[in-house]
Structures are given as C-alpha cells and as structure tokens.
Amino acid sequence: MKKTLMRQVNNQFPAPCLTINKKYTILEYTQEASEMFHLTPSLWEIIEEGSHTKVKEWVIPSQPKSKVEINMITASKQVVLVDLYVKWNNDLQAEIMIFPKEGQNQHVTKMLDRLQTRLNETNFELLEEKEKLEDAIQQNNKLSAPFIQLTDETSLIPLFGDISEEKLLTIKDQILLNAHTHESDCLLFDFTAVGEMHQEGVYVLKDIFTSLLYMGKEIVIVGVKPIQAQRLHHLKIRFNLSFVTSLQEALNRFGA
Amino acid sequence: MDDFSKLAKLFLEGNEDDAIHYLSQMGPTPNRLHLYEQFLTPTMYHIGALWERNEISVADEHLATAVCDFVLSQLDSMEKRKVEKNASKALLFGIEEEQHYLGLKMVASTFREYGWDVRYLGPNLPLDHALTQVNRYKPDVIGVSAALSYRLPVLKDVIEHLARLEWSPTVLIGGRMAKEYDLRSFASDRVLIVKDLHQLEAWIEGNEEDINATS
Numbered sequence: 001m002k003k004t005l006m007r008q009v010n011n012q013f014p015a016p017c018l019t020i021n022k023k024y025t026i027l028e029y030t031q032e033a034s035e036m037f038h039l040t041p042s043l044w045e046i047i048e049e050g051s052h053t054k055v056k057e058w059v060i061p062s063q064p065k066s067k068v069e070i071n072m073i074t075a076s077k078q079v080v081l082v083d084l085y086v087k088w089n090n091d092l093q094a095e096i097m098i099f100p101k102e103g104q105n106q107h108v109t110k111m112l113d114r115l116q117t118r119l120n121e122t123n124f125e126l127l128e129e130k131e132k133l134e135d136a137i138q139q140n141n142k143l144s145a146p147f148i149q150l151t152d153e154t155s156l157i158p159l160f161g162d163i164s165e166e167k168l169l170t171i172k173d174q175i176l177l178n179a180h181t182h183e184s185d186c187l188l189f190d191f192t193a194v195g196e197m198h199q200e201g202v203y204v205l206k207d208i209f210t211s212l213l214y215m216g217k218e219i220v221i222v223g224v225k226p227i228q229a230q231r232l233h234h235l236k237i238r239f240n241l242s243f244v245t246s247l248q249e250a251l252n253r254f255g256a
Numbered sequence: 257m258d259d260f261s262k263l264a265k266l267f268l269e270g271n272e273d274d275a276i277h278y279l280s281q282m283g284p285t286p287n288r289l290h291l292y293e294q295f296l297t298p299t300m301y302h303i304g305a306l307w308e309r310n311e312i313s314v315a316d317e318h319l320a321t322a323v324c325d326f327v328l329s330q331l332d333s334m335e336k337r338k339v340e341k342n343a344s345k346a347l348l349f350g351i352e353e354e355q356h357y358l359g360l361k362m363v364a365s366t367f368r369e370y371g372w373d374v375r376y377l378g379p380n381l382p383l384d385h386a387l388t389q390v391n392r393y394k395p396d397v398i399g400v401s402a403a404l405s406y407r408l409p410v411l412k413d414v415i416e417h418l419a420r421l422e423w424s425p426t427v428l429i430g431g432r433m434a435k436e437y438d439l440r441s442f443a444s445d446r447v448l449i450v451k452d453l454h455q456l457e458a459w460i461e462g463n464e465e466d467i468n469a470t471s
Binding site: 057 | 318322355405
C-alpha cells in the first residue's frame with residue numbers, strides 16, 4: 001500500500017482547508033489548518049467523538065456538496081463548533097473548508113452561562129436564607145412558652161405570639177417535660193401576649209391540656225381576650241379548667 | 257407525528273407555554289417521573305438525533321435545552337410532598353466542565369418527590385467547591401453526573417474523594433456516562449451506578465424500606 005503523506009498547499013482560500021480521500025485520510029492542508037489543529041494523517045484525530053457518526057453520514061461521496069455542523073478538537077485540546085463545507089471533486093477526494101462558529105455564538109453562550117450560574121447561585125443563596133429563617137422561627141417558637149416556677153404549688157407559663165400548629169408542636173414536649181419535673185400542681189397559662197389563634201394550633205393546645213390533666217395538674221387560663229375565648233370554646237374540655245381575667249388576679253388567687 | 261417530535265418541535269420553536277400545556281394533557285395525575293422518563297428525556301435525545309441528521313444547529317439545541325429546563329422547573333414546582341423533619345439529605349452536582357444538567361435536575365426533582373431535603377448545586381462544579389458544600393451539608397446521598405467520556409479521569413478523582421468521607425454517604429453516579437459506558441469498576445457498596453430515573457426511584461424506595469425495617 002502506498003504511504004500517504006500530508007502536504008501543505010498554498011493555492012487554497014486563506015482559511016483552514018483540507019483535502020481528504022474517502023478513507024478520511026488527510027492529503028493536503030492549508031497553513032491555517034495546521035495552525036488551528038494538531039494534524040495527523042487521520043481526520044478522526046481532530047473530530048470530536050460525538051460528531052463521528054455525523055461525519056460518516058454526511059461527508060461521503062454520495063453527497064457531492066454538503067454543509068455540516070460538527071465539533072472539532074483544536075491544537076490546544078479545545079472542543080470547537082465548526083461548519084464544514086464539503087465538496088467531493090470525484091469519488092476519491094473531497095475538499096473541506098472549516099469555519100469555526102465559536103466567534104458567532106461565543107458571546108451569547110457565555111452570557112447565557114453567566115446568567116444561568118447567577119440564577120443557580122441566587123437560588124442556592126435563597127435556599128440558605130430560607131433555612132436560616134426556618135431555624136430562627138424554630139428558635140423563636142421554642143422561646144414562646146417559658147416555664148416559670150412561682151411557688152412550690154404554682155408555675156406560670158406565658159404564651160407569646162400566634163397559636164399556630166407548628167409553634168404548639170415545638171413547645172408541647174418542653175411544657176410536658178417541665179410540668180413533670182417541677183412539682184407545682186397549678187399551671188397558669190397566660191394568654192395576655194397571644195395574638196391570632198389558629199384552629200390547628202388550638203387542637204394541639206387541647207392535646208397539651210389533656211395530657212397535663214392526666215398528669216394531675218390543675219390548669220388556669222389567664223388573660224383571654226373575647227375573640228380568643230370563642231376559639232377556646234372549641235376545646236370542649238370541661239374538667240378542671242379555670243379561667244381568670246388578668247394575671248394580677250391569678251397571682252392574687254394562686255400565687256404566694 | 258409521534259409524541260417526541262411534537263414536543264421537540266415546541267422546544268425548538270421556543271414555545272414553553274404550549275409545551276407545558278401539551279404535557280399537562282398527558283394524564284390526570286401528574287406523575288413527574290413518568291413525564292420525565294416518557295417525554296422530556298426521549299425528546300431531548302430526539303433533538304440530539306436531529307443534530308446528528310444535520311437538521312438543526314447547536315444554537316437550536318441550546319434553545320430547546322433552555323425551554324426544557326423551564327418546563328422541568330414548572331413541573332418540579334407543582335404540588336409536592338413537604339420536606340419532612342429529619343428527612344434524608346441529597347446533594348447533587350455535575351462534575352467540573354460538564355455542562356449537561358437536565359438529568360441532574362430531574363434527579364433533584366425525584367428526590368424531592370420522595371420528601372427528601374435536596375441541595376442541587378448545578379453542573380460544572382469544581383471538586384473543591386463541591387467538597388466544601390458536602391462537608392457543610394453532610395448529605396446522606398451525593399449524586400454526581402457526567403455525560404462525556406472525557407470526564408472519566410475527573411469523575412474517578414471525584415468518586416475517590418467522596419468515598420473517603422468519614423460519615424460514608426452513598427455516592428450515586430448518573431448521567432449519560434452511566435448509561436453508555438461500563439462504569440462497574442467504580443461501583444462498591446458505597447458507590448452505585450444509576451442508569452435512569454426508574455432505577456433511582458427503585459433505589460429510593462428500597463432505601464426507605466431498609467430504614468423502616470431497621471427502625
């Protein structure tokens with residue numbers, strides 16, 4: 001078999017051009033082509049893997065003239081998108097002109113990438129902020145029902161903020177645990193600083209009260225506003241709940 | 257016209273609203289995974305094939321990818337299970353230089369569907385950045401995606417680093433590479449190769465059963 005040698009030619013257009021045979025061996029190349037690629041006789045060496053099928057299908061003598069977009073590998077190992085203009089002179093040889101498209105698309109691609117990265121970062125930062133906020137709310141919830149022992153018999157539990165399901169679930173365990181470890185039998189639940197009362201929150205409150213009653217505690221509800229009273233009405237626990245209008249009165253009655 | 261060609265046409269036209277409308281007619285109960293595996297993934301492969309057939313350009317492909325991304329985000333934000341307290345955590349990223357991310361996004365969405373706490377870091381993430389996040393977040397599962405065979409050395413390096421983490425998270429390898437190449441030499445009891453979303457789903461369900469069985 002005759003050994004094929006590549007040779008540089010100068011009678012072509014001032015662009016990366018190649019002449020190949022039908023076995024995809026490079027026969028001739030322009031100076032521009034040798035500057036852009038690391039040329040070996042095999043054309044496949046400079047064509048990116050994902051584009052091989054496309055070349056096999058479109059760069060063939062049965063397509064005498066074709067234009068096809070593929071990815072090639074440059075001398076600096078970069079993958080570049082190019083348009084190939086292919087012309088078969090006969091069944092044996094084709095001339096190929098290579099036009100990199102990067103220049104046309106690069107700016108837009110880079111901008112898109114940058115926008116995408118920014119969106120992603122923003123998304124991620126939002127997620128982190130959301131988590132911080134959730135932690136803060138959780139922390140806040142935990143602090144919304146301090147357990148204050150007033151005397152041996154009486155403890156005060158002022159509730160703060162809205163009665164929401166989430167908050168009540170957070171404070172449920174700590175209230176029950178404190179009620180268990182402290183000896184006081186009388187628990188004053190102060191509603192003075194309570195805002196909205198949500199239905200689901202009220203249900204959890206009912207659970208808490210019921211558990212406390214089973215534990216043998218006396219529950220006194222203090223400082224309920226009229227609108228809240230209507231909500232509490234749904235509790236429908238009739239045993240051992242006393243109601244007192246103000247904390248002052250409660251302290252007089254149950255305090256030291 | 258089959259389903260992929262119709263959807264591909266909408267994607268290539270940049271017609272995201274019609275694409276979403278089209279998908280919403282595909283069933284009364286929107287099963288995201290079904291939509292991803294039956295429609296979005298084959299449509300994007302179809303678009304890749306159109307490029308191979310010299311019918312569209314890379315610019316068209318980029319547009320279709322952006323539309324698919326938009327559709328995916330819309331589907332993902334539909335009603336979903338709330339993240340449970342003490343939910344298992346998954347962190348997902350594409351290795352450095354890897355620009356393909358649609359599959360990774362579908363994986364994130366699948367984990368969310370199962371009530372997992374998910375951190376999606378996107379594609380093209382250098383290893384040291386990934387490790388910083390991994391160490392901060394301490395995920396139970398780390399999903400890594402790679403599409404092109406050039407990434408093999410980087411992927412190997414990433415897996416080696418992740419396999420050394422002291423709390424031994426499970427490492428899942430996905431992406432086109434998991435589908436097309438034999439990555440079995442990377443697999444171990446901590447490193448799994450996941451070929452598609454159905455396999456992922458089966459793994460998540462099996463995992464939940466394991467947890468339930470031991471607790």
